[in-house]
Amino acid sequence: MSALSDYAERLLLNVLLREQPVWVALYVSDPTDAGGGLEAGGADPDYARVPVTFSEPLDGVCSNVDAVSFPVASxxxxxxxxxxxxxxxxxxNLLVHGPLPAPKAVEGSDQLVVGPGSLTFRLA
Incomplete structure (x- = not known):
């Protein structure tokens, strides 16, 4: 057997992304399943992970409800x-990860914002 039921997909997404507080982190390298990689920010004390709220899973998919706005880089x-x-x-601990659609250089005074519904996770 290799397929999750709709119920199991909803359960897993709810447990991972909705039943506890979670934050989004930015990486300048692939964090891999092991949770490595180099988190962005370097020496900037203004870098911080941002809390995120995910939607109720539907058809094995959930996404961020609101924009995820990182601090302005100093x-x-x-x-x-x-x-x-x-x-x-x-x-x-790293729960889930993935690449950006295109790499983004963040310079001083830049602000990276992930629009609502743009951070999507799928188990279907």
Whole structure:
């Protein structure tokens, strides 16, 4: 057997992304399933993970309800290539991750914003 039921998909997405606080992190390299990679921000003290709220899963899919607005960079963060959803505002564990559609260089005074519905996770 290799397919999850609709119920199991909803259950897993709810447990991972909705039943606990979660934050989005930016990465300048692939964090991989092991949770490595280099988190963006470098020496910028203004970089911080951003809390995110996900929609109720529908057909094995859920996405961010509101825009995810990172702080304005006061120093370069590097070229962001990946996003990760974490279970803590600092440290913690990587829950899910994926590449950006296109890498984004974040310079001082830039602000990276992920629009509502743009951060989508699918188990279907």
């Amino acid at each position: 120093a370069p963060w590097g070229t962001v290539t990946h996003l990760g959803v974490m279970d803590a505002a600092a440290g913690g």
